[in-house]
Amino acid sequence: MSGASLGTGDNGAGLPRQGIPKLFWKILITASAAGGAFLLTVLLNGDDNNIWQWVASIVLGSATLIVQYLVDFGERLEVVENSQRRHIDDMKQSLANHHAEMRAAVDQSFAKINEATELFSKVDGSVLRSEEVTRLVKAYTQVGDEAPGIVKSFAEEELKRLAELMEDLISGRADSSFENHEWLIDLALCVKKTLYATSTTVDRDFWSSEPAKRYLVAQEKAIRTRGVEVRRLFLVDEPDEVTEALRQICQRQxxxxxxxxxGVQSQLDPGGTVMDFIIFDGELCYETRPDHHVRPDMTMLRMKREHVEDRISQFDELWAATEPEPEPEAEPGRAPRRLRRVAE
Structure with missing residues (x-):
């Protein structure tokens, strides 16, 4: 190890000369002070045998050595104090940052709690059934905790679709690709007063499908249990399109x-092309738009008052221009078939 490495350090005390140990300088300075004191007393006193010459040199040398150690101690103490001060400042800054982070986290948590409390307060005050919203939230959290990855992703997509539907309902319109049978059946389960509908050749194939059976059952339930008035007008373009199959569909209904x-549109003069639409309780209109193959391409829900009233006027005009279909005559020797009782 070289003398240069021994003569440097982090204690903050500068060395008189690089490469020479500090202890050597202390001894040199102490000896110089003692020798200087001895020579001075000799010159002043002139007596080589005087004991005070030795006492003065020893005292002065000792004092010099003590002063050097005190200076060195003071320098080291200052370095320690500065280090402690920096450490304390760092701790204060760290505590301040931690306090700020904790406060931000607490504020954010309380904000979320307040938001959740406000949300559930609105849910409780809403006319909608709050227990269903609570049930949805609980089920969604359980899916997030217990279900595998693909199920979580599917649940997120379904929840996203439901949220988009709720936002669309607020705006007064909602659209769905192709013919949404689930909307149709759910609306039939929810209707309370009236259900007025038109049916053109666009959805004629629908009445032989499985969703049509569930739709008819939902309408029959609405008629029996809630006294809903259901009217349906089957529209064709020309009289020759009124086939026996169409009459059987009407009888089944x-x-x-x-x-x-x-109704025959060429005879009714509706004043334009009539789309397939269903008016629920005079408040919501369910419509389907055909594609170039004359098949349902899109389902639209419209809740704007002007639009619904326009559809109601159009339906009332068409309905007033038609007459009820005559009941089929009973075959000879067979009692007429009784219709299903509505008030069962």
Missing amino acids: RRHGIDARI
């Missing part, structure tokens, strides 16, 4: 308690 009629 009447057996479910539905007031079904057939």
Whole structure:
């Protein structure tokens, strides 16, 4: 190890000369002070045998050595104090940052709690059933905790679709690709007063499908249990399109308690092309838009008052221009078939 490495350090005390140990300098300075004191007393006193010459040199040398150690101690103490001060400042800054982070986290947590409390307060005050919202939240959290990855992703997509539907309902319109049978059946389960509908050749194939059976059952339930008035007008372009199959569809609808009629648009003069639409309780209109193959391409829910009232006027005009279908005559020797009782 070289003398240069021994003569440097982090104690903050500068060395008189690089490469020479500090202890050597202390001894040299002490000896110089003692020798200087001895020579001075000799010159002043002139007596080589005087004991005070030695006492003065020893005292002065000792004092010099003590002063050097005190200076060195003071320098080291200052370095320690500065280090402690910096450490304390760092701790204060760290505590301040931690306090700020904790406060921000607490404020954020309380904000979330307040937001959740406000949300559930609105849910409780809403006319909607709050227990269903609570049930949805609980089920979603359980899916997030217990279900595998693909199920979580599917749940997120379904929740996203539901949230988008709720936002669309607030705006007064909602759209869905193709013909949304689930909307149709759910609305039939929710209707309370009236259900007025038109049916063109666009959805004629629908009445032989499985969703149509569930739709008819939902309408029959609405008629029996809630006294809903259901009217359906089957529209064709020309009289020759009124086929026996269409009449059978009307008869099947009447057996479910539905007031079904057939209208020829060329004779009714509706004043434009009539789309397939269903008016629920005079408040919401369910419509389907055909594609170039004359098949349902999009389902639209419209809740704007002007639009719904326009559809109601259009339906009332068409309905007033038609007459009820005559009941089929009973075959000779067979009692007429009784219709299903609506008030069962």
